[in-house]
Amino acid sequence: MGRLLKPLKKLPNILTDIRNSLNKDRFGSVNLYCQDESRFGLITKQRRVLTLRGVKPVGKYKHSYKYIWLWGSFSPITGEAHYMISDGVSKNAFIAYLKDLSLYNPRELKILIIDNAAFHSTKNVELPENIILVPIPPYCPELNPAEKMWQWFKSKIAMEIHESLDNLEDRLIDAIKNTDNQKVKSITSYQYLVNNYYGIFN
Numbered sequence: 001m002g003r004l005l006k007p008l009k010k011l012p013n014i015l016t017d018i019r020n021s022l023n024k025d026r027f028g029s030v031n032l033y034c035q036d037e038s039r040f041g042l043i044t045k046q047r048r049v050l051t052l053r054g055v056k057p058v059g060k061y062k063h064s065y066k067y068i069w070l071w072g073s074f075s076p077i078t079g080e081a082h083y084m085i086s087d088g089v090s091k092n093a094f095i096a097y098l099k100d101l102s103l104y105n106p107r108e109l110k111i112l113i114i115d116n117a118a119f120h121s122t123k124n125v126e127l128p129e130n131i132i133l134v135p136i137p138p139y140c141p142e143l144n145p146a147e148k149m150w151q152w153f154k155s156k157i158a159m160e161i162h163e164s165l166d167n168l169e170d171r172l173i174d175a176i177k178n179t180d181n182q183k184v185k186s187i188t189s190y191q192y193l194v195n196n197y198y199g200i201f202n
Helices: 002-008 011-020 091-103 146-156 165-177 181-188 191-201
Strands: 029-041 067-074 081-086 108-114 131-135
Touching: 011 108, 011 131, 011 191, 029 146, 029 165, 029 191, 067 091, 067 146, 067 165, 067 181, 081 091, 081 165, 091 131, 146 165, 146 181
Parallel strands: 029 108, 108 131
Antiparallel strands: 029 067, 067 081
């Protein structure tokens, strides 16, 4: 575990700097989120199932290369989450997502853990005032618990056949509505994030 956490050794200093520069008149609260996006397609998501010994499981399968993307930010502190669905990923889509996220509880300062996807670059982009981005090192997806949320959502739609992207989007929205704050916390509450947050902002 120590080896995995080494890339984020600077996180306490980053959070301390944010706390020390916090405009308390502008922001009523501070929250930590883990942001990511994932592709969901019409191709049937398969998973292991239980059968009797020697009985081969049988299920319907659809092969398709049509996809939509689900964007999400998940708080390991409060369990709050914010989503957006798009037909692709790009720098413009990322900026649009951040603007939409900034409107959610606008007096909350949002610290976002993000990965180093090329379209996450905000060079020459003015970020919303209530969002601060904290990138994790390259090739360290295990440091971002948002990855676990995508596993959770994909398990909810596994072995299902979706006739169209609209049907798939409706199914994802239904899964989102049935994923409460406690579930988000139980999946994303990595101790190094929670401990660092409460060590600085408690």
